[in-house]
Amino acid sequence: MDAIRRHELLATYRDGLLNDTLPFWIEHCVDRQHGGFMMSLDRDGSVIDTDKGVWQQGRFTWLLGELYNNVEPREEWLELAKHGARFLDAHCFDPSDGRMWFHVTREGLPIRKRRYAFSESFAAIAYGELFKATGDEQYAEKAKQTFQRFIDHNLNPRGVEPKFTSTRPSRGIGFPMITIATAQELRESIGLPDADDWIDRSIDDIRRFHLKEEIQCVMETVSPSGEIIDHFDGRQLNPGHAIEGAWFIMLEGKLRGDASLIQTGCRMLDWMWQRGWDQEHGGILYFVDVDGRPVQEYWHDMKFWWPQNEAIIATLMAHEFTGDSKYADWHKSIHDWTYSHFPDPEFGEWFGYLHRDGRISSQLKGGLWKGPFHMPRMQLTCWQLLAASSP
Amino acid sequence: MDAIRRHELLATYRDGLLNDTLPFWIEHCVDRQHGGFMMSLDRDGSVIDTDKGVWQQGRFTWLLGELYNNVEPREEWLELAKHGARFLDAHCFDPSDGRMWFHVTREGLPIRKRRYAFSESFAAIAYGELFKATGDEQYAEKAKQTFQRFIDHNLNPRGVEPKFTSTRPSRGIGFPMITIATAQELRESIGLPDADDWIDRSIDDIRRFHLKEEIQCVMETVSPSGEIIDHFDGRQLNPGHAIEGAWFIMLEGKLRGDASLIQTGCRMLDWMWQRGWDQEHGGILYFVDVDGRPVQEYWHDMKFWWPQNEAIIATLMAHEFTGDSKYADWHKSIHDWTYSHFPDPEFGEWFGYLHRDGRISSQLKGGLWKGPFHMPRMQLTCWQLLAASSP
Numbered sequence: 001m002d003a004i005r006r007h008e009l010l011a012t013y014r015d016g017l018l019n020d021t022l023p024f025w026i027e028h029c030v031d032r033q034h035g036g037f038m039m040s041l042d043r044d045g046s047v048i049d050t051d052k053g054v055w056q057q058g059r060f061t062w063l064l065g066e067l068y069n070n071v072e073p074r075e076e077w078l079e080l081a082k083h084g085a086r087f088l089d090a091h092c093f094d095p096s097d098g099r100m101w102f103h104v105t106r107e108g109l110p111i112r113k114r115r116y117a118f119s120e121s122f123a124a125i126a127y128g129e130l131f132k133a134t135g136d137e138q139y140a141e142k143a144k145q146t147f148q149r150f151i152d153h154n155l156n157p158r159g160v161e162p163k164f165t166s167t168r169p170s171r172g173i174g175f176p177m178i179t180i181a182t183a184q185e186l187r188e189s190i191g192l193p194d195a196d197d198w199i200d201r202s203i204d205d206i207r208r209f210h211l212k213e214e215i216q217c218v219m220e221t222v223s224p225s226g227e228i229i230d231h232f233d234g235r236q237l238n239p240g241h242a243i244e245g246a247w248f249i250m251l252e253g254k255l256r257g258d259a260s261l262i263q264t265g266c267r268m269l270d271w272m273w274q275r276g277w278d279q280e281h282g283g284i285l286y287f288v289d290v291d292g293r294p295v296q297e298y299w300h301d302m303k304f305w306w307p308q309n310e311a312i313i314a315t316l317m318a319h320e321f322t323g324d325s326k327y328a329d330w331h332k333s334i335h336d337w338t339y340s341h342f343p344d345p346e347f348g349e350w351f352g353y354l355h356r357d358g359r360i361s362s363q364l365k366g367g368l369w370k371g372p373f374h375m376p377r378m379q380l381t382c383w384q385l386l387a388a389s390s391p
Numbered sequence: 392m393d394a395i396r397r398h399e400l401l402a403t404y405r406d407g408l409l410n411d412t413l414p415f416w417i418e419h420c421v422d423r424q425h426g427g428f429m430m431s432l433d434r435d436g437s438v439i440d441t442d443k444g445v446w447q448q449g450r451f452t453w454l455l456g457e458l459y460n461n462v463e464p465r466e467e468w469l470e471l472a473k474h475g476a477r478f479l480d481a482h483c484f485d486p487s488d489g490r491m492w493f494h495v496t497r498e499g500l501p502i503r504k505r506r507y508a509f510s511e512s513f514a515a516i517a518y519g520e521l522f523k524a525t526g527d528e529q530y531a532e533k534a535k536q537t538f539q540r541f542i543d544h545n546l547n548p549r550g551v552e553p554k555f556t557s558t559r560p561s562r563g564i565g566f567p568m569i570t571i572a573t574a575q576e577l578r579e580s581i582g583l584p585d586a587d588d589w590i591d592r593s594i595d596d597i598r599r600f601h602l603k604e605e606i607q608c609v610m611e612t613v614s615p616s617g618e619i620i621d622h623f624d625g626r627q628l629n630p631g632h633a634i635e636g637a638w639f640i641m642l643e644g645k646l647r648g649d650a651s652l653i654q655t656g657c658r659m660l661d662w663m664w665q666r667g668w669d670q671e672h673g674g675i676l677y678f679v680d681v682d683g684r685p686v687q688e689y690w691h692d693m694k695f696w697w698p699q700n701e702a703i704i705a706t707l708m709a710h711e712f713t714g715d716s717k718y719a720d721w722h723k724s725i726h727d728w729t730y731s732h733f734p735d736p737e738f739g740e741w742f743g744y745l746h747r748d749g750r751i752s753s754q755l756k757g758g759l760w761k762g763p764f765h766m767p768r769m770q771l772t773c774w775q776l777l778a779a780s781s782p
């Protein structure tokens with residue numbers, strides 16, 4: 001990766017973030033009437049559904065705080081982060097049990113709570129950035145409480161009807177992965193005291209239960225003791241998700257100066273690149289079967305925006321941390337494929353849902369699932385990675 | 392539709408059913424060791440997951456009984472229908488509340504129950520055919536009980552955590568539609584006493600709440616009083632599903648000699664053909680937005696097997712019942728598109744999951760959702776329709 005390419009890439013990520021992604025969302029999603037953000041946007045940014053996804057309220061609030069704290073202290077970003085936090089405070093917690101909703105109306109009335117507690121993890125990192133930006137201890141306290149709620153609910157879900165019986169128990173990689181990323185953020189923003197412990201436990205769980213050296217694979221779902229569950233759900237891999245986990249672990253290795261963690265992350269990337277990269281059309285597939293058989297999820301071979309984002313981060317990070325030119329090649333493959341298919345040249349930001357061959361399936365810019373998170377996080381992380389090593 | 396075409400079509404449906412669909416499933420899915428049917432089959436019919444979907448246990452049992460009662464009394468079909476019913480009896484009911492499971496292991500241990508009670512409706516029609524085939528009153532009693540359970544649970548769900556809060560209540564077209572089809576089957580098989588009442592109430596609900604003359608549309612989900620809910624879920628149409636409902640109502644009109652019901656069914660077909668037929672590639676799209684905006688479901692523009700099956704039935708039925716040549720044209724469009732894309736010439740039966748342009752997305756022949764139901768029901772119904780009017 002020569003200096004000119006590095007310079008071009010840095011500008012692509014930085015300028016994309018500051019001049020395209022952020023203006024698109026700030027212009028279209030801020031609800032000055034009822035607070036919070038309306039993230040369900042059509043191609044041109046018009047609001048297509050006024051409902052509010054709680055994940056996205058927390059994620060955009062986090063992003064704005066992160067930018068304020070790490071890029072530059074723009075008042076607009078801080079004001080909008082506080083705007084997001086006010087909506088979280090006022091409307092996104094269920095007073096009956098303290099848990100967070102998943103989906104609320106424009107006015108903040110609850111529509112749906114889910115069995116899972118990821119609303120809590122995203123709110124926690126949002127509050128953390130606001131503490132760092134303002135020094136207001138209330139934000140630090142809320143960050144700690146929502147993180148604890150995320151942990152407690154995942155370890156011991158109460159008050160929810162389980163989706164499955166106890167016949168075939170399983171463990172997913174999602175909880176330890178999000179625990180790592182959330183604890184990393186909170187260590188940096190509020191100095192979360194037990195962050196390292198949670199990260200150690202989570203990496204340990206991933207290594208012990210989800211990494212399968214003998215078949216060179218990161219399993220998404222395994223039995224409680226780590227065995228492969230030979231059914232649709234157990235055989236199904238999510239390469240973009242595992243690659244996201246890979247860079248969380250690489251980053252931890254870099255922060256701690258622990259080469260074995262960087263090695264673990266690179267191995268996860270190596271395995272899942274082989275399984276997820278689409279040899280025929282390019283890009284990272286959504287789901288694949290561990291044995292190459294058909295999977296049951298309908299959208300298995302679509303190209304979603306976020307697995308590409310995570311693979312762009314992971315390949316660049318692996319290259320920066322190891323110097324291995326293989327990763328520069330992979331980064332070029334995924335960066336070039338992604339940038340030639342996802343950005344919307346007419347209205348800005350990116351499409352989210354492409355067919356396997358790269359044709360657009362949906363023009364939606366945002367919804368309950370897509371908002372300003374994976375893509376701007378990629379832009380920021382890659383910009384920072386390249387800036388850190390630039391002369 | 393001339394006599395030669397009619398003759399060819401009749402043979403296509405009849406021979407496809409008897410010489411392709413049935414042999415494929417009978418050869419591959421019957422579990423002689425643990426009972427019931429393993430429906431998760433790879434392209435060549437090999438079992439890809441030994442788990443058993445309860446919907447498919449009931450549906451195949453129904454199909455076998457239906458064929459025994461209406462095509463010819465083959466002992467093999469009756470024996471297999473009894474085999475299916477034994478598995479339903481032994482493993483598919485939760486003794487703690489009397490409701491049915493959705494997904495069980497090969498041995499019959501429960502994996503998952505759903506909030507909805509469609510396992511019950513499919514089991515009911517299976518038991519009904521077995522009563523008709525054997526005269527055994529126990530089957531009639533079970534048919535009545537499971538039908539009542541289906542009705543009770545839908546009208547007054549108990550013991551399940553609702554998916555949504557009460558903020559934005561809604562009604563779906565699924566319950567009245569399945570009530571019509573189930574009551575039609577049970578009226579014919581066990582002489583269900585209140586079948587006509589349930590059918591009247593259901594058609595009334597569909598006409599009153601789901602049919603929107605002013606926009607020429609069948610709404611899938613509306614408010615309890617029939618208003619359009621202007622959010623993703625409320626705007627989302629399922630044309631193949633509405634077209635399935637259309638022929639249930641046309642059929643009722645034919646059976647009762649009520650032209651207004653045939654007219655209602657044809658209007659539903661007219662509207663949803665306009666909205667669901669893919670002008671660009673052919674075939675019926677899975678989901679479309681009532682205003683032509685993006686929908687949120689990822690697989691919205693895929694071509695699944697079953698919406699094509701339902702459209703083939705509905706267009707042929709509309710033509711047979713009205714003589715309108717428009718329906719013969721539509722039937723030719725959907726029949727020809729479907730038969731040129733879905734059948735698997737190498738291993739038999741049909742693929743289930745195609746991309747919008749007709750390319751295969753998954754080679755799966757069966758799973759929790761696809762089994763021997765929509766396609767053989769289409770083959771049987773269209774064969775019967777053509778035979779009834781043949782000279």
